[in-house]
């Protein structure tokens with residue numbers, strides 16, 4: 001029996017481990033646009049690098065969880081890299097795998113830390129994945145552990161961009177000239193679900209990554225960069241939502257000006273409105289078509305009394321999900337509970353209403 005207190009805080013123990021094992025970068029990350037950021041929301045990248053110095057405050061209630069990042073590190077270090085280093089075809093070699101071997105390459109205002117590079121490859125090394133000619137004796141590897149609920153028909157756009165920047169930098173800065181990067185998605189729950197996507201180097205993409213890094217550096221304020229996250233559904237895990245919404249709000253004019261446009265500009269706006277309405281109608285028609293196809297699939301599954309169907313090319317799963325438990329605030333208020341001190345106003349958002357008609361009233 002010990003006389004000193006030995007109180008265990010299991011969550012705290014893991015937190016302490018993560019705090020002590022934070023990756024230390026040997027270059028100033030604020031000075032470059034990393035490959036993983038290059039095709040994400042550029043305004044977010046600006047906020048992350050300069051926001052606090054410029055006086056912006058991150059959202060008070062934002063909590064940066066470390067679970068997903070740590071899951072990725074553990075999977076990479078203890079599962080994927082040992083396999084890639086050991087079970088690779090004879091004559092090939094895997095570089096950058098272990099933490100000690102990782103290198104961050106800085107090319108102007110862009111940077112990349114590749115997960116891996118296979119060298120000593122034959123031209124048909126990726127023939128199982130539709131690449132008959134590797135066009136080099138090497139290729140890059142990017143490792144991603146993914147949430148089991150993720151839907152993957154192709155690599156995510158942000159990962160495609162990351163692969164392009166890595167290829168561009170490795171090709172520009174080393175003796176290796178890989179033309180391909182394999183993005184290996186590994187299901188975080190079912191380790192045997194491994195989905196490789198192959199990305200071929202595209203010079204235009206690489207050029208645009210360099211332009212984006214220059215735009216980032218040239219921006220004096222977050223308002224100088226478009227809020228791209230809104231378009232790419234990328235705001236959920238951003239800690240700058242309030243600051244960003246403030247900028248967007250300030251950009252919306254509050255007065256209506258008569259004769260603000262010339263006839264030529266009006267014509268341009270009219271044409272944009274016509275195209276936007278047509279795109280909206282196309283989207284609605286595509287959604288209706290999708291819904292009809294889903295009804296047909298449900299009919300077939302229902303008739304066969306099965307919730308799943310699949311072959312080598314497709315997977316369909318049809319399940320019932322229980323509704324989420326919610327708190328009935330109206331009933332609480334009706335019972336005399338004062339909720340006013342718990343209420344908070346969310347960030348506002350832009351709203352644009354557009355109509356177009358070929359006929360003139």
Ligand code: SF4
Pocket residue numbers: 041042043044047227228229230234235238239240241244245
């Ligand atoms: S809130 Fe969205 S648009 Fe704004 S900086 Fe964050 S990710 Fe970008």
